[in-house]
Amino acid sequence: MKDYMFNEKIETLDRKKIEAIQLERLKNTVHRVYENVAYYRRKMKEMGVKPEDIKTLQDVRKLPFMEKEDLRKNYPFGLLAVPMEELVELHASSGTTGKPTTVVYTLNDIDVWGEVMARCLAMSGLSKKDIFQNPIPYGLFTGAFGFHYGARKIGALIVPSSGGESNRQITLMKDYGTTFMSGVISYGLHLAKVAMEMGIDPSKDLEVRAGLFGAETFTEGLRKKMNDLWDMDAHNVYGLSEMCGPGVSTDCDQHDGLHLWEDHFLVECVDPKTGEPIELEEKGELVISTLTKESMPILRYRTRDLAFLYDTKECECGRTHIKHSTIIGRTDDMIIVSGTNIFPSQIEEALMRHQESGVNYRIIVEKKGYLDTMTVEVESLKKLSNKEKTELIRHYTKEIKAITGYTPKVRIVDPGTIPRDGIKAKRVIDLRDTS
Ligand code: DLL
Numbered sequence: 001m002k003d004y005m006f007n008e009k010i011e012t013l014d015r016k017k018i019e020a021i022q023l024e025r026l027k028n029t030v031h032r033v034y035e036n037v038a039y040y041r042r043k044m045k046e047m048g049v050k051p052e053d054i055k056t057l058q059d060v061r062k063l064p065f066m067e068k069e070d071l072r073k074n075y076p077f078g079l080l081a082v083p084m085e086e087l088v089e090l091h092a093s094s095g096t097t098g099k100p101t102t103v104v105y106t107l108n109d110i111d112v113w114g115e116v117m118a119r120c121l122a123m124s125g126l127s128k129k130d131i132f133q134n135p136i137p138y139g140l141f142t143g144a145f146g147f148h149y150g151a152r153k154i155g156a157l158i159v160p161s162s163g164g165e166s167n168r169q170i171t172l173m174k175d176y177g178t179t180f181m182s183g184v185i186s187y188g189l190h191l192a193k194v195a196m197e198m199g200i201d202p203s204k205d206l207e208v209r210a211g212l213f214g215a216e217t218f219t220e221g222l223r224k225k226m227n228d229l230w231d232m233d234a235h236n237v238y239g240l241s242e243m244c245g246p247g248v249s250t251d252c253d254q255h256d257g258l259h260l261w262e263d264h265f266l267v268e269c270v271d272p273k274t275g276e277p278i279e280l281e282e283k284g285e286l287v288i289s290t291l292t293k294e295s296m297p298i299l300r301y302r303t304r305d306l307a308f309l310y311d312t313k314e315c316e317c318g319r320t321h322i323k324h325s326t327i328i329g330r331t332d333d334m335i336i337v338s339g340t341n342i343f344p345s346q347i348e349e350a351l352m353r354h355q356e357s358g359v360n361y362r363i364i365v366e367k368k369g370y371l372d373t374m375t376v377e378v379e380s381l382k383k384l385s386n387k388e389k390t391e392l393i394r395h396y397t398k399e400i401k402a403i404t405g406y407t408p409k410v411r412i413v414d415p416g417t418i419p420r421d422g423i424k425a426k427r428v429i430d431l432r433d434t435s
Pocket residue numbers: 093094142143183213214215216217218236237238239240241242245246247303305326327330336341
């Protein structure tokens with residue numbers, strides 16, 4: 001399916017015009033948050049910066065960074081720039097502790113989200129003629145809704161099949177003649193395996209010929225596997241709840257970098273240690289600001305995602321919006337298990353709620369087939385009977401699920417069995433090969 005533009009005028013806008021729009025929107029956002037959000041006013045005062053000091057795009061560097069921790073401290077509605085009654089939707093994603101990162105939307109925010117996602121989906125070939133299956137859980141996670149709003153703007157026929165029940169997903173694809181799918185790429189690969197087990201070859205017996213995937217590591221190796229198994233053209237979509245959810249950027253048919261929608265987001269790339277700007281083409285941490293978000297504008301958000309920005313602004317596809325590389329890694333210890341963000345600190349919090357657990361634990365992430373599995377191995381304080389272990393496993397599984405939204409496997413081991421790696425315990429053992 002061919003890449004085409006959903007909003008050609010904006011997608012090919014002259015660089016000078018893009019920058020003019022960005023500056024106007026940045027100034028507007030800074031004024032709005034200074035007037036309406038106590039958090040920003042306080043932070044800006046601490047740094048001695050006033051809204052009038054933002055005169056050029058580079059002046060964004062005068063503004064304070066924002067971290068996930070700031071969202072947690074202001075949980076859930078402390079960062080609103082509009083009255084509560086203007087809000088029409090709420091989503092949430094894992095935070096570093098028990099509290100989820102909560103984001104909200106006005107009607108206009110939902111409209112912008114639909115617009116940026118429609119651009120990403122059109123770039124991946126989705127058109128009004130398509131039957132679009134969306135096998136992502138519909139719920140607090142932003143994933144399913146972002147795709148849904150984008151596909152609706154395009155006018156494709158949406159099959160909101162939601163997450164899980166893989167056999168049913170394949171049956172629906174066959175019955176409805178699905179031509180385009182979404183999701184996390186590991187689940188797409190898993191679905192191909194399930195189809196094979198059902199005696200259906202996705203590359204021949206199904207009509208899915210393109211897909212857009214994100215929320216987790218996306219490598220060229222995975223893309224190739226996906227393309228081969230489904231005979232499709234898989235694209236990569238990046239996004240994070242704090243910006244809108246999926247829809248910040250996507251790769252065009254060149255598959256060489258992801259175009260980031262600069263009329264809605266301002267991206268910087270900084271040295272993760274110093275926070276200082278780094279050169280184009282050099283790997284650093286993406287820092288992103290929203291330029292049009294009404295409900296909860298986010299300025300200079302430290303994404304913790306490592307990537308580089310491309311030097312070339314113009315692409316063969318004709319789009320003028322800046323490109324960034326695929327996400328190479330993270331600067332923090334967040335792990336993504338089948339699209340769910342998990343922080344070791346959350347696991348620790350769940351474990352420490354119970355006095356039976358010792359201080360030593362580790363998280364083992366592996367691939368079973370194409371799917372991720374996470375096992376939490378915990379040392380008990382003293383040797384336990386099998387019955388006691390079973391009881392503890394049940395308890396931890398429930399606690400971890402409650403905090404992270406993910407159901408792990410839990411294993412209780414005897415005291416002193418988990419190896420220590422020098423002074424610092426190695427908490428995460430990631431055995432996945434994503435090449
Ligand atoms: O994962 C939004 C999303 C849903 C994007 C569906 C794409 C598709 P969060 O739960 O807030 O939002 O997690 C955001 O996920 O900071 C990255 O670390 C990671 N991530 C998202 N997209 C990609 C990608 C959604 N394409 C965090 N490649 C981000 C690698 C990704 N990592």
